[in-house]
Amino acid sequence: MTRTLIRPTGFVDSPFGHDGKVARLAGGLNWFGLVELLRIDGNRRTAGEIVPVAGIEDRFDAAMAADWARITGQRKALQMGERTIRLDQPQVMGIVNATPDSFSDGGAYADASGAADAGAVMAAAGAAIIDIGGESTRPGATTVWENDEIERVLPIVQRLAAGGHAVSIDTRKSGVMSAALGAGAKLVNDVSALTWDPQSAKVVAEAGAPVVLMHHQGDPTTMQDAPRYDDALVEVFLWLEERIAAAEETGIPRDRILVDPGIGFGKTVAHNLELMNGLALLHGLGCPIVLGASRKRMIGALANEAPADKRLPGSLALALKGVEQGAQILRVHDIPETVQALKVWRGLRDAALTPKSV
Structure with a gap:
């Protein structure tokens, strides 16, 4: 077609x-x-x-007229409990991985109390949303049993939600989604775009929660073996378009759907760069864009194999590339630095958008 x-x-x-x-x-x-x-x-x-x-x-x-209306249309704010997250300006989502094997911060949060404290610090530094995950989806990662994942994330979600923070749950499993939403999480961030667990879409729809649908190719255990695309940018757009339609069919309205191009999830460095350069195309889907490029492997590949904890400058470069193309949410590890970069970017935008007297 x-x-x-x-x-x-x-x-x-x-x-x-x-x-x-x-x-x-x-x-x-x-x-x-x-x-x-x-x-x-x-x-x-x-x-x-x-x-x-x-x-x-x-x-x-x-x-094309329908796509244009989506490109130029206002994105509805996220209502996360008592917190309203405006999407007419870029926001930061802080990452708290309660896992021993995540690619960047695995094992950093040894207990629920420490993880919750770290999330609170992120919020104080300017993160609008704290994203809690209990299963690593890095390349080569193995699946975590659902009950183990619940035990990892639930106390953290409860503590942060009780503190009035906007919490999202990063999971592929309907049982984890249900438990976290019941404990106070207000958004589901699913790296499988509701494809891994056949019950997940129903859980999200019945909860009335917003959901992030992320593009991926393959399973975490094999996704980086040999990713192939005829046209990465176009294929990601069309795949997300199909997943949005599937979510709508289960009762999730488009204004509660966010999309993520899935940087590093079944993609080579060349694919990731193509997606970053063409990111604005995704606005034609009519959903807010979540960009998760923080500390990703592509930065090391472009910068003398810098290890994950030395990729802050590259992460900031990708973050600013994203917001220059209208990305609404940046999912990052380094919150104070990213927030500062966005404040400078916002200052530049405010100055440009202030009418000048003649």
């Missing part, structure tokens, strides 16, 4: 003086004056054309 996808590009500092020539990206702080029209056949692009935003509607068919 042939169709045309729309990738926002040609970002500008300010919309002032450019009426009709620029568009606002996803109701956020980014404006763009050009789009790349990607003609695709099946799962790969066959042609690309850079065109101005001015008059672009004249070229739309019905499908």
